[in-house]
Amino acid sequence: QVQLVESGGGLVQAGGSLRLSCAASGRTFSRYVLGWFRQAPGKEREFVAAINWRGSSAPYPDSVKGRFTISRDNAKNTVYLQMNSLKPEDTAVYYCAARYSVYSSSWSEYDYWGQGTQVTVSS
Numbered sequence: 443q444v445q446l447v448e449s450g451g452g453l454v455q456a457g458g459s460l461r462l463s464c465a466a467s468g469r470t471f472s473r474y475v476l477g478w479f480r481q482a483p484g485k486e487r488e489f490v491a492a493i494n495w496r497g498s499s500a501p502y503p504d505s506v507k508g509r510f511t512i513s514r515d516n517a518k519n520t521v522y523l524q525m526n527s528l529k530p531e532d533t534a535v536y537y538c539a540a541r542y543s544v545y546s547s548s549w550s551e552y553d554y555w556g557q558g559t560q561v562t563v564s565s
Contacts (some may be wrong), residue, residue, distance in 0.1 A: 444468040444554040446538045451559030458563070462523040464538030464556055474498055475545040476514055476521040479554060480561075491523060491538070492545035500545045505531075513528035528563045536561050 450462040453490040464476065477492035477500075491512035499512050511529075516522040521538060536559050539552035546552070 444540045445470065445561065446554055446556035448536065448538045448556040448559040451472045451536060453560045453564065454564045456528060456530055456563055456565050457553060458522070458528050459526045460528065460561060461499070461561060462525070462538075462561075464521045464523075466519045466521070466538075466540065470471065470518075470542075471519045474517040474540045474542055477541070477545065478512060478521075478536060479539060479541045479549050479552075480532075480536045481558075482534040485534075486551045488534075489537060489547040489549065493521065494545050500547065503547075525561070528561075530563045530565045532551055532561060535565050536562060540557075 445467045447465045457465045472495050475494050478490040479487050480509040493512045493514050502562050538556040540554040541552045
């Protein structure tokens with residue numbers, strides 16, 4: 443069982459930065475793939491980033507490539523999402539998710555989810 447709690451969301455101007463954190467509980471945290479997804483009103487949940495237990499990240503989608511970076515600290519049971527050069531279209535609720543084994547860009551393949559944190563980027 444893994445429990446996830448996101449933090450770090452907020453309101454930022456376009457071009458600014460935010461760092462999201464996701465604190466996880468569970469003894470086998472280090473063996474889980476951690477992912478970030480986002481969902482804007484009226485839109486489907488979108489894959490943002492994922493990282494395996496070794497610290498290797500999955501390819502980023504074009505929408506965030508070069509601007510977002512995922513990282514994890516297994517000693518702290520925490521995964522981070524550094525978001526730079528934010529755009530209004532990045533506005534969404536950001537969710538942390540976990541699954542055992544290899545990473546996936548499909549939200550339906552993740553077993554555990556946080557409650558989400560709102561990110562709002564003003565123009």
